[in-house]
Amino acid sequence: MKYSKPLDSGPCWVELSTSDIPAAKSFYTALFGWRSETDPRPEAGGYTMARLGDAAVAALSPAYQPDQPPAWTVSFSTQDTDATVEKVTSAGGTLLVGPMDVFDLGRFAVVADPDGAVFSLWQPRTFAGAERLSDPGALGWVELSTRDTEKALSFYPSVLGWTVNAGESYTHWGVGGADFGGMMAMDEKFEPEVSPYWLPYFVVTDVDATAATALSAGGDLLLPPTSIPDGPRIAVLRDPQGAAFGIHKSYEG
Structure with a gap:
């Protein structure tokens, strides 16, 4: 990620839906040094803001449905949530939640692309999204895993106007x-029941040390620390409640 604040159509926020807010607070504080504040208003439903210093970088929230598995959701900024939802559905995607206003903060919706990968749309009003990006402890990259790359290459540029830089093995x-x-x-390494998904990566100063901290705090290692050729060092972790996420060391090629 090459920018420090949200851009229109780019990733602007990440939110963890979890079965245990207090446990998630403890785990992610140990990993990233987050300071978490739960909104006391009943209508906020236990929504918890995670901060680096005073800067909001992520959120933790209770699961919206009883059978909803813990997971991170990536949000992308848009100037008009309703209009973007129409583009999503016209391009073969699905509306899951909303559109709806969140106090005076913004207007959001939860959608899925044609292959089923879930993401959110955020139209900022008083809250633009993450106040720090690409810094240690903040979001630094987002990655789509999908079984239909050709459909994704058509869907996302048409809906969000993204540019595409496709290499031999990675887009x-x-x-x-x-x-x-x-x-x-x-590919075949993924079990058939695993749905396509968006995975957030958080920046860390030491991938190996952070992975070790995650294990000692009750997390699991899905991908051990690995150096990507001509790229960063990364790892993929799972928190104690079961939500997957990545970490990487900031890299400039």
């Missing part, structure tokens, strides 16, 4: 020349 997504994420094809 980069961008906004205005600034790459913010990528796409991987789901």
